[in-house]
Amino acid sequence: MFLGRVLSWQGLRWRAFGRGFKQGRCMSSGSRLDLRGIYPPIVTPFNQKGQVDYQQLESNVQELSKIPFRGLVIQGSNGEFVFLTSEERIEVVRRVSQVLPAEKLLIAGSGCESTAATITMTHAMAEAGAAAVMVVTPCYYRGRMNSAAFIQHYTQVADASSVPVVLYSVPGNTALELPLDAILALSQHPNIVGLKDSGNDVTRIALIIHKTRNQDFQVLAGSAGYLLAAYSVGAVGGVCALANVLGEPLCNLEKLCSGGQWDEARELQYRLIEPNTAVTQKFGIAALKEAMGWFGYYGGLCRAPLLPLTEAERKDLRNNFASNGWI
Numbered sequence: 001m002f003l004g005r006v007l008s009w010q011g012l013r014w015r016a017f018g019r020g021f022k023q024g025r026c027m028s029s030g031s032r033l034d035l036r037g038i039y040p041p042i043v044t045p046f047n048q049k050g051q052v053d054y055q056q057l058e059s060n061v062q063e064l065s066k067i068p069f070r071g072l073v074i075q076g077s078n079g080e081f082v083f084l085t086s087e088e089r090i091e092v093v094r095r096v097s098q099v100l101p102a103e104k105l106l107i108a109g110s111g112c113e114s115t116a117a118t119i120t121m122t123h124a125m126a127e128a129g130a131a132a133v134m135v136v137t138p139c140y141y142r143g144r145m146n147s148a149a150f151i152q153h154y155t156q157v158a159d160a161s162s163v164p165v166v167l168y169s170v171p172g173n174t175a176l177e178l179p180l181d182a183i184l185a186l187s188q189h190p191n192i193v194g195l196k197d198s199g200n201d202v203t204r205i206a207l208i209i210h211k212t213r214n215q216d217f218q219v220l221a222g223s224a225g226y227l228l229a230a231y232s233v234g235a236v237g238g239v240c241a242l243a244n245v246l247g248e249p250l251c252n253l254e255k256l257c258s259g260g261q262w263d264e265a266r267e268l269q270y271r272l273i274e275p276n277t278a279v280t281q282k283f284g285i286a287a288l289k290e291a292m293g294w295f296g297y298y299g300g301l302c303r304a305p306l307l308p309l310t311e312a313e314r315k316d317l318r319n320n321f322a323s324n325g326w327i
Contacts, residue, residue, distance in 0.1 A: 037070020071105025097129025111136035198222025
């Protein structure tokens with residue numbers, strides 16, 4: 001039965017490879033997708049009526065495409081995907097795919113609470129132009145979300161997907177962490193290529209990398225605050241909210257780490273910690289969208305029930321950037 005599943009998946013893999021090649025979404029030298037690099041998890045702009053502003057979305061993508069990112073992550077946590085309808089989620093990916101340069105990798109969040117809905121969304125994201133999908137852990141019934149449940153969920157999604165799957169663990173939002181034993185089991189699946197770990201635990205990241213070194217499994221840091229530390233233990237890149245506003249510095253940090261210039265990288269990392277904390281843990285997406293306006297992008301409002309920043313929060317946010325020399 002397992003052999004039949006693998007053989008069935010082989011056909012999907014080659015179809016995905018051919019599709020990625022046609023789109024110019026670069027694969028590695030083998031059939032595995034190469035995730036190395038920096039990715040901004042882009043925001044979803046809304047107009048004053050709370051509707052998705054597709055024109056501003058496309059404008060942001062065009063500007064972000066000028067920075068040497070490996071690609072973009074669409075419908076991650078910063079994309080407010082939990083506030084979008086299924087139709088909006090798919091349309092956002094389709095619009096981004098139309099304007100994103102072919103050499104940039106498009107990774108789309110396709111996670112839903114049920115396995116069936118995730119498979120359906122994964123198919124839709126692939127059809128809309130995603131070269132890979134990032135699947136967040138289901139969390140509503142977190143008391144029953146153990147390793148066995150996660151292994152079954154991700155295996156079924158990866159078996160059904162025509163594009164590679166990236167696991168996504170973000171305990172700050174889901175209140176649970178993808179267990180190590182589940183990650184190790186899933187790393188052996190031929191269509192699961194990596195993990196975005198947003199747990200802020202570099203020791204855990206190091207252990208995952210150590211335990212999966214023979215699996216051709218890639219780990220992406222989930223925050224700019226510990227990007228240098230993640231690179232030092234073997235991460236291949238980062239999906240960083242701060243890249244939406246400080247993209248060039250983060251790409252420079254990647255270059256310094258990759259080149260072994262650790263002293264220069266450390267000094268740059270120091271200057272990124274406070275701004276990163278401000279737009280993630282401290283004030284969240286509203287702060288990220290506020291800061292985007294300072295750097296020539298459109299952030300705008302969040303969708304309700306998220307509230308805009310207060311004036312005091314706005315001043316505090318600006319100080320976090322100014323005191324580190326960014327504005």
